[in-house]
Amino acid sequence: MIRTSTEINVILNKAQQALAQLGVQISEAANAGVENIDPDQRDRIIRLETIRAILQTILTSDGAIVAYFSAPANAKKFNNILDGLAALSKQYSGPFIPMLGTRNIPIAFYGSGGSGGGGSGGPVTPGGTTFQNLSVNSPGEVVDTFNANISSFAYYMYSVQGVNIGEGNRSGFFILSWKGTDVTISGDVSTSEVGGNTDNVFFSAAIVSGQVQLTCNVPSNNWTVRGTRILFQNISFSSAQGDFPNGIRTDTSGPFWVDRRYEITWDMVSLSSRTLDFPLTYLNSHCLGIVIHPSPPLQDNALNLDYVDGANINTMSPEGGWQVIADSITMYRKPSGGFDSATYNNATAVITMRHYIE
Amino acid sequence: MTFLTAIENWASDLSTAQLRDLSQYGGSNPLRSALALYVYLYKRDAQNNDTPITIDNTNPLTANSWTFALPAPDGVFVAIVYGFYIWTAGTYPAGTARYHNGVYYKANTSTFSTPGADSTWDVLTDIQAEVTGNTSVEQTQTYNWSAAHSMTGPLGDILADFGPTVRNGKCRDLDRLTNVLYGAAMIESAFTNFRAGDYQDAQSVIDYVQANLAA
Numbered sequence: 001m002i003r004t005s006t007e008i009n010v011i012l013n014k015a016q017q018a019l020a021q022l023g024v025q026i027s028e029a030a031n032a033g034v035e036n037i038d039p040d041q042r043d044r045i046i047r048l049e050t051i052r053a054i055l056q057t058i059l060t061s062d063g064a065i066v067a068y069f070s071a072p073a074n075a076k077k078f079n080n081i082l083d084g085l086a087a088l089s090k091q092y093s094g095p096f097i098p099m100l101g102t103r104n105i106p107i108a109f110y111g112s113g114g115s116g117g118g119g120s121g122g123p124v125t126p127g128g129t130t131f132q133n134l135s136v137n138s139p140g141e142v143v144d145t146f147n148a149n150i151s152s153f154a155y156y157m158y159s160v161q162g163v164n165i166g167e168g169n170r171s172g173f174f175i176l177s178w179k180g181t182d183v184t185i186s187g188d189v190s191t192s193e194v195g196g197n198t199d200n201v202f203f204s205a206a207i208v209s210g211q212v213q214l215t216c217n218v219p220s221n222n223w224t225v226r227g228t229r230i231l232f233q234n235i236s237f238s239s240a241q242g243d244f245p246n247g248i249r250t251d252t253s254g255p256f257w258v259d260r261r262y263e264i265t266w267d268m269v270s271l272s273s274r275t276l277d278f279p280l281t282y283l284n285s286h287c288l289g290i291v292i293h294p295s296p297p298l299q300d301n302a303l304n305l306d307y308v309d310g311a312n313i314n315t316m317s318p319e320g321g322w323q324v325i326a327d328s329i330t331m332y333r334k335p336s337g338g339f340d341s342a343t344y345n346n347a348t349a350v351i352t353m354r355h356y357i358e
Numbered sequence: 359m360t361f362l363t364a365i366e367n368w369a370s371d372l373s374t375a376q377l378r379d380l381s382q383y384g385g386s387n388p389l390r391s392a393l394a395l396y397v398y399l400y401k402r403d404a405q406n407n408d409t410p411i412t413i414d415n416t417n418p419l420t421a422n423s424w425t426f427a428l429p430a431p432d433g434v435f436v437a438i439v440y441g442f443y444i445w446t447a448g449t450y451p452a453g454t455a456r457y458h459n460g461v462y463y464k465a466n467t468s469t470f471s472t473p474g475a476d477s478t479w480d481v482l483t484d485i486q487a488e489v490t491g492n493t494s495v496e497q498t499q500t501y502n503w504s505a506a507h508s509m510t511g512p513l514g515d516i517l518a519d520f521g522p523t524v525r526n527g528k529c530r531d532l533d534r535l536t537n538v539l540y541g542a543a544m545i546e547s548a549f550t551n552f553r554a555g556d557y558q559d560a561q562s563v564i565d566y567v568q569a570n571l572a573a
Contacts, residue, residue: 016550023547024559027566049539052546 002079006149011086012059015051018092022048047088054085132226133216140204140217143225148212151231153177156214158227160201164220168196174203176214181207359387361439361498368428368506375428375504377413377437379421393441393496394418394457396485400436401429404561408436418442418457432505432568433561434552440485441496445473454494455482464488503552503560505545508567513541541571 003011026044034041058069058081069078131144144156159171172190176183183205200219205212216225359381367376377399383390396415400408413424445456445463449470456463458473462482469478482488489495520538523531544567551560 017554019543019547020550020554020556020559023544023563024551024556026544026547027563030566030570045540045543048547049536049543052543053539 002075003082008065008082009149011082011089012055014089014092015055015085018089019048019051019055021092022051047090051085051088054081054088057081129229129231130227131214131229132224134224134226135221136216136218136223136225137221138218140215142213143216144214144227144229145211146229148178148207148210152179153231154212155230156203156227157230158203158216158225160198160216160218161224162196162198162201162218162220163222163224166196167220167223168193168198170194170198170201176205176212178205178207178212183207183212359441359496359498361441361496361500363437363439363500363502365435365502365504367423368504372428372506372510374425375506376423376425377435377502378423379439381439388441388443388496390422391419392444394444394462395421396440396442396462397424398438398440398486399424399426401431402434402436402557402561403431404433404558404565406558411435419444428504428506430507431565432507433503433548433564434557435502435504436499437502438486438499439497440489442489443494443496447472453492455489455492456494462489464492501552501557503549505549505564505567508541508545508564508571513538513545513567513571516541541567544571 022044026041026048029038029041029044030036036042036045058066058078060066065078068074069081129146133141133143136143154176155173156176157171157173159169161169170190170193172188174185174188176185178184185203185205188203200217201223202217204215204217206215207213214229216223362380362382364378364380365375366378369375377397379395381387383393395418397413399411399413401411402408409429411426411429413426415421415424442455442457442462445458447470449468450456450465452465452467452469454465456465456473456479461474462485463473463479464482465478466480467478469476471478473479474481490497516534516537520529520531520534523529523534529535544563548560548563548567551557551563
């Protein structure tokens with residue numbers, strides 16, 4: 001191949017985006033009264049027709065390059081076609097649009113690539129990918145890994161937290177840029193240190209076997225690193241699944257829970273001796289937040305709706321709440337609340353994974 | 359689990375089509391035999407207004423496709439599939455929804471009773487309103503695409519007329535060629551927008567095709 005696979009993918013993505021957006025522009029212009037003899041409209045129509053013809057010629061129905069053009073003997077011919085495709089696509093760009101072949105398989109969810117380093121901090125979400133490493137030891141550990149071919153830059157928001165004496169917290173953001181095996185970090189802007197120092201805590205990056213590896217360098221052990229990576233080519237600030245049809249949403253004013261937009265996963269867990277046997281690590285790797293509905297309900301209804309964000313309990317009833325101890329969540333009430341343990345033994349709780357939208 | 363659907367199997371007169379269930383059952387997902395499916399289908403327009411389409415839900419235990427009256431507008435269809443677990447003996451917390459003997463129920467208190475045997479289970483009369491967001495019911499909303507009218511109507515006629523104008527591999531009528539390419543490319547553009555998740559753009563383009571090119 002004369003061009004790299006990354007360059008080819010970029011051109012094909014541009015062409016797919018052009019195909020999509022030219023149709024919109026043509027119909028919008030036509031609806032506004034622009035005639036087909038208008039030079040700009042004519043240009044759009046011809047480009048649309050030509051791009052479609054080229055894509056249908058060089059791609060199979062599942063989006064792969066046909067064998068003829070992927071053969072080394074035809075590399076020059078294919079390169080010339082790509083030149084034309086790139087010129088026709090002009091300013092259009094965007095992420096890969098999946099080929100659905102001959103079946104209209106609905107799109108259930110768009111991700112921007114899962115994190116493979118240090119454990120995922122949650123599911124891939126529209127808008128970004130969370131990552132975390134809850135115990136980064138000196139001199140440093142990889143906290144995020146992903147395929148370098150899916151982008152050439154990334155935006156990171158992060159938080160580092162030290163647990164040793166004199167160590168504090170800091171959060172910030174930076175931009176990562178790479179080409180080939182060269183990668184650089186720039187624009188690391190962070191808050192002031194709080195609760196102690198974060199000296200010699202910094203991020204570095206490398207391309208290893210086609211993977212971008214983000215490392216957090218630390219001067220001591222047990223640093224907690226969390227964050228979100230955004231690949232702007234893949235970003236979407238709306239749910240790919242979209243809203244439910246009108247008329248069935250009752251909580252349209254925020255803040256509200258929006259778990260209904262996503263696949264709903266739930267588990268029944270036993271509540272024994274007021275401790276939920278539900279490892280916190282599972283929560284950290286599977287959800288951004290949860291709602292706990294104990295059954296039978298607690299006497300104080302306010303206790304029935306709390307949510308957990310990682311290791312932090314974000315809402316607490318005045319009468320009690322949930323507490324993270326070791327790797328489990330414990331329900332408790334203040335002594336004055338007259339907690340009756342017998343009432344709750346062998347009860348169950350439903351864990352619902354949800355996103356909380358302000 | 360995530361249900362997957364698609365619109366396929368259009369009737370030759372385009373009076374009906376099928377919403378097909380392409381979901382993966384088993385493995386980490388429930389078996390099909392463990393679920394009773396209840397489906398809603400809507401035609402969504404470019405302003406995100408939904409028009410309900412009647413679906414026959416009388417065969418919830420084995421249905422893997424649902425034939426419906428295909429409306430005239432092409433484009434985006436929204437389906438919502440609810441998968442109710444079939445009731446088996448046990449204790450269920452309040453709010454749990456189950457299917458039993460052709461009826462959908464929701465427990466109004468913690469119960470170990472058989473649905474229908476006493477007042478601890480309420481019969482669901484409006485499934486969408488009463489179990490949306492209920493975590494005891496598997497549920498997924500999917501987008502589906504149909505451009506059958508655009509592809510087979512007047513544009514199909516143009517394509518049929520175009521055929522005889524090609525002789526020895528050469529097109530003898532460039533105007534007809536342009537008509538064919540333009541309509542086909544616009545339909546593909548609409549579908550590409552659909553694949554990209556730009557549903558309103560996809561609907562707008564196919565609306566334009568139906569109103570101006572296929573009319």
